[in-house]
Amino acid sequence: xxxxLQVNHLTKVFSLGSIFSRxxxxxxxxxxxxxxxxxxxxxxxxxxxxKTTTARMILGFxxxxxxxxxxxxxxxxxxxxxKVWFTEGVQAIFQxxxxxxxxxxxxxxxxxxTIGNFGLAANGKEAVKLIEEKLNAVGLSYDEFSGKxxxxxxxxxxxxxxxxxxxxxxxxxxxxxxxxxxxxxxLRMSIVNLFKKLKEESGLSVLYITHDLATAYYVSxxxxxxxxxxxxxxxxxxxxxxxxxxxxxxxxxxxIPEADPKKRWGSRITLSDTEHEEYLRAGCKFAGRCSxxxxxxxxxxxxxxxxxxxxxxxxxxxL
Amino acid sequence: MNETVLRTEGxxxxxxxxxxxxxxxxxxxxxxNIEIRExxxxxxxxxxxxxKTTLLKALVAxxxxxxxxxxxxxxxxxxxxxxxxxxxxxxxxxxLRWEYISYVPQGSMSVLNPVMKVKETYRDFIESHVSxxxxxxxxxxxxxxxxxxxxxxxxxxxxPHQLSGGMRQRVTIALAALLRPRIIVCDExxxxxxxxxQRGVVQMLRDVQKYLENTIVLVTHDMGVQAxxxxxxGIMYAGKMVEEATTERIFGRPLHPYTQYLINSLPRFGDKxxxxxxxxxxxxxxxxxxxxxxxxxxxxxxxxxxxxMPGFVRLEPNHRVACWLVGEG
Numbered sequence: 001x002x003x004x005l006q007v008n009h010l011t012k013v014f015s016l017g018s019i020f021s022r023x024x025x026x027x028x029x030x031x032x033x034x035x036x037x038x039x040x041x042x043x044x045x046x047x048x049x050x051k052t053t054t055a056r057m058i059l060g061f062x063x064x065x066x067x068x069x070x071x072x073x074x075x076x077x078x079x080x081x082x083k084v085w086f087t088e089g090v091q092a093i094f095q096x097x098x099x100x101x102x103x104x105x106x107x108x109x110x111x112x113x114t115i116g117n118f119g120l121a122a123n124g125k126e127a128v129k130l131i132e133e134k135l136n137a138v139g140l141s142y143d144e145f146s147g148k149x150x151x152x153x154x155x156x157x158x159x160x161x162x163x164x165x166x167x168x169x170x171x172x173x174x175x176x177x178x179x180x181x182x183x184x185x186x187l188r189m190s191i192v193n194l195f196k197k198l199k200e201e202s203g204l205s206v207l208y209i210t211h212d213l214a215t216a217y218y219v220s221x222x223x224x225x226x227x228x229x230x231x232x233x234x235x236x237x238x239x240x241x242x243x244x245x246x247x248x249x250x251x252x253x254x255x256i257p258e259a260d261p262k263k264r265w266g267s268r269i270t271l272s273d274t275e276h277e278e279y280l281r282a283g284c285k286f287a288g289r290c291s292x293x294x295x296x297x298x299x300x301x302x303x304x305x306x307x308x309x310x311x312x313x314x315x316x317x318x319l
Numbered sequence: 320m321n322e323t324v325l326r327t328e329g330x331x332x333x334x335x336x337x338x339x340x341x342x343x344x345x346x347x348x349x350x351x352n353i354e355i356r357e358x359x360x361x362x363x364x365x366x367x368x369x370x371k372t373t374l375l376k377a378l379v380a381x382x383x384x385x386x387x388x389x390x391x392x393x394x395x396x397x398x399x400x401x402x403x404x405x406x407x408x409x410x411x412x413x414x415l416r417w418e419y420i421s422y423v424p425q426g427s428m429s430v431l432n433p434v435m436k437v438k439e440t441y442r443d444f445i446e447s448h449v450s451x452x453x454x455x456x457x458x459x460x461x462x463x464x465x466x467x468x469x470x471x472x473x474x475x476x477x478x479p480h481q482l483s484g485g486m487r488q489r490v491t492i493a494l495a496a497l498l499r500p501r502i503i504v505c506d507e508x509x510x511x512x513x514x515x516x517q518r519g520v521v522q523m524l525r526d527v528q529k530y531l532e533n534t535i536v537l538v539t540h541d542m543g544v545q546a547x548x549x550x551x552x553g554i555m556y557a558g559k560m561v562e563e564a565t566t567e568r569i570f571g572r573p574l575h576p577y578t579q580y581l582i583n584s585l586p587r588f589g590d591k592x593x594x595x596x597x598x599x600x601x602x603x604x605x606x607x608x609x610x611x612x613x614x615x616x617x618x619x620x621x622x623x624x625x626x627x628m629p630g631f632v633r634l635e636p637n638h639r640v641a642c643w644l645v646g647e648g
Contacts, residue, residue: 046513154600184366185540189584189596196593211513214543218586218594242589255518257543259585261566264547269518 003034003073004173004205005058005090010067012053025279027053029229030067035173038203040195042216042237045226046252051209054226055177058207059092072172088118091166095178097158101150107161108146114168134164137202138194156187163194173205174198180215192219213256217241225249228278228285235310245312248286284315292316321356323396324501324534325378325420328352330391332377335384345604347373349558350391352631355502355534360524362549362566363538364581366601370558371538372425375504378536379422380404380412395419397501417448421495425506427487431479437490438475441497448498460497467530468493468523485516489523496527503527504536509544521548542585546570551637554578557602557612559628564638574640576617611643619644 012028028050035041043051056062058069060083071086094100101107111131114120121127132142138160150158159179166174176195180188192215198204210216216223217237224234225248233246244250251269278285287297294315302315329352334345347370355361363371373386382388393404397419404412416422424430431440441461445452452460462472470489479487488508495503508524509517525548528535537549545552546566553563554575562575573579580597599616602608608615614624623643631639 046515157600184601185542186366186581186584186597187600189586189594192586193593193596213514214586214588217588218591252514253588255514256588257518257521257541257547259542259546259570259582259587261546261570265518265522268522269515 002037004037004039004071005035005207006068006070007034007054007058008032008068008070010054010057010069011065012050012057012062013065023280026229027279028057028064031226031229031231033224033231033234035205035207037172037205038199039222040199040206040208040220042208042210042220042223043226044210044213044216044223044252046211048228049226050229051226052177055092055175055207055209059090059175060086084118088169089171090173090175091169091171092175092177093159093162093166093179096182097155097162098150098182100162101158103150106147106149107153110165111168114165118169120168130168131164134167135161137167137198138164139190140164154187155183156190159183159191160194163191167198167204171204173207175207175209177209178211179208180210180212188215195219213241213252225252228281230285230313231304231311232286232313233311239310245307245310245317246286246314247290247292247316251289284313321358323354324357325355325536326353326394326396326401327378328392328394330374330377330393331389332373332382332386333389334373334386343605346558346607347386347604348377351555351558351560353553353560353563355536357501357534358532359550360528360535360537360548362545362552363536363555364540364542364545364552365555366540368601368604369555370604371540371555372506373558374555375422375506375536375538379416379420379504380407381422417444417495417498417500419500420502420504421498421500423491423495423503423505423508425510427484427491428479430491431487433479436476436478437482441475441494444494444497464497465493468496468526483516485512485519488512488520492520492523492527496531499531500533502534502536504538506538507540508537509539509541517544524548542570542581554581557607558604559612559641561613561642562640564635564640568635568638574634574638574645575613575642576619576644577613611641 010028010031011026014025014027016023016025031054043054045051053062057064071089112127115127115130121130135142135145140160180191183191195206196219199206208216208220220237222235223237223240224231227248233240233244233249240249241253244253278288281288283299284297284302287293297315302313304311304313305317329350330348331350332348334347336343351374365371376382376386377388377393388405395402395404395415438458438461442454442457445457445460461475465475466472470493474482474486474490492508509520512520521544524535539545549566551565552569553560556577562578569578570582573582584594584596586594597616602612610626611624611628614620621643629641629643631641632645633639
């Protein structure tokens with residue numbers, strides 16, 4: 001099987017506290033997944049589940065404690081500089097579009113800088129043509145864009161500009177860390193639709209990191225649900241979200257408020273102890289909140305089990 | 320129909336800014352008429368910058384410069400009479416707050432004093448509104464209320480930073496409910512919370528409302544949350560109320576094109592068909608388009624839309640909409 005990005009047994013341990021009372025938290029714990037070409041892969045979970053840490057490790061901002069990230073089979077290509085070769089193929093967009101750009105610089109500068117860094121155009125004319133082409137791909141025009149400061153755009157426009165900038169190098173994979181959480185509800189779908197369009201028209205893959213399962217369902221092909229550093233369920237989005245196996249996925253799925261007054265929440269829930277305690281829990285990290293938890297769940301960490309193409313990490317699902 | 324507890328009449332609240340000698344007027348709340356009834360959850364929805372928070376500030380009479388009340392009235396209809404809020408003195412307003420109407424502002428982290436334990440914040444609230452309570456009595460009241468609302472009693476002895484975001488938000492809601500007010504006004508209580516925690520907060524809001532049998536005014540842009548808790552929903556756009564109906568009707572039969580976009584753009588499980596978001600960008604409140612403020616983004620725009628703001632058309636006692644497409648005829 002051809003994969004674009006392969007993540008193998010990725011682990012990141014953070015140490016908290018002083019040397020006397022050191023607590024080691026496994027923020028990302030033995031996580032493996034892959035992204036295929038022309039596929040939108042969603043990594044979903046609540047805050048503090050390790051999804052952003054995973055993205056940061058893939059992008060090289062954070063050194064993994066152990067594990068490997070293999071991009072395009074690991075061949076370095078003809079480029080001598082591995083980092084340049086990698087960033088040419090993998091580009092990122094971030095959560096806060098207002099934080100992405102320096103408020104005192106016009107946005108054009110970022111585009112020309114990227115073109116300069118990668119040597120994408122021979123002269124200024126070509127550069128403008130390239131920028132125009134990428135802006136059109138995200139539904140903006142060069143005239144309404146050039147010479148403006150970030151404060152002159154709305155959040156949705158800025159997020160589209162940062163996508164256009166990421167597209168300059170013709171990447172094969174876009175890592176999008178919560179790209180819509182800061183964008184207004186009414187403009188959210190325009191960003192998500194853009195990912196769909198880019199995937200269909202130019203075969204771009206997207207690693208879509210989000211806490212919003214509804215848009216993840218809408219846009220992605222496969223999904224992985226993370227909980228306290230582990231992937232607890234992974235598979236095609238139709239199967240994982242429409243027929244969830246892991247109790248945590250079920251809880252998440254039920255907790256999404258549906259825009260239908262007839263489908264109000266009936267049952268009651270209990271909220272977690274602190275995050276901290278759950279990270280340090282031996283055995284299944286969800287055992288403290290799970291209604292089906294047995295003694296085994298509290299002591300032994302569950303194995304990954306495959307049901308056809310769905311991976312589930314739960315003791316109860318073995319039976 | 321239940322009695323009205325809060326009513327506004329042509330409410331206009333603008334931010335008047337002085338930028339290098341020229342005056343800029345931000346029309347954040349423009350001619351808003353609402354009636355909020357007893358024992359209901361009234362939801363206010365709309366995109367960011369449409370004036371939701373400013374409307375709430377006007378409702379709780381917390382208008383401070385640069386925000387100014389330009390016109391219109393806010394009436395509290397309690398204690399058997401109608402009170403015009405703007406005629407009250409500061410002391411009278413202070414008395415009404417927390418006993419008649421209480422406010423849960425956005426961002427629970429900045430609401431609680433970071434250098435005070437939660438129980439001290441409670442004591443502060445109790446002492447400023449109920450006279451003649453000793454320190455121990457105040458702690459006792461706080462403890463009883465916290466347990467009644469299903470929160471662990473130990474949180475009284477913690478500092479705000481030790482609590483999770485969801486717990487902090489629930490503490491601020493508990494504080495707002497402390498003096499059994501007739502109205503609790505909540506500004507984006509579930510924003511920036513995780514889905515499971517969000518559900519916990521909504522669950523608590525419902526509990527509080529059931530227990531006090533009062534009114535909750537809930538501002539949130541999340542239509543899913545509105546569908547889950549609100550009895551009636553008002554949709555705001557560019558400082559104006561554009562549609563108002565019961566939750567069933569807003570979600571089942573939205574009439575204003577903006578409401579239709581808001582609801583139809585929501586992704587739903589089990590349905591992967593393409594969803595369109597509202598075209599264009601929200602207008603600037605400094606420089607509003609003429610006529611109906613939605614007309615530059617509206618796909619069904621008529622000639623009259625660019626010239627004149629439509630008035631409300633009442634289709635049913637509980638459903639009114641401001642749009643030229645929904646004519647009397």
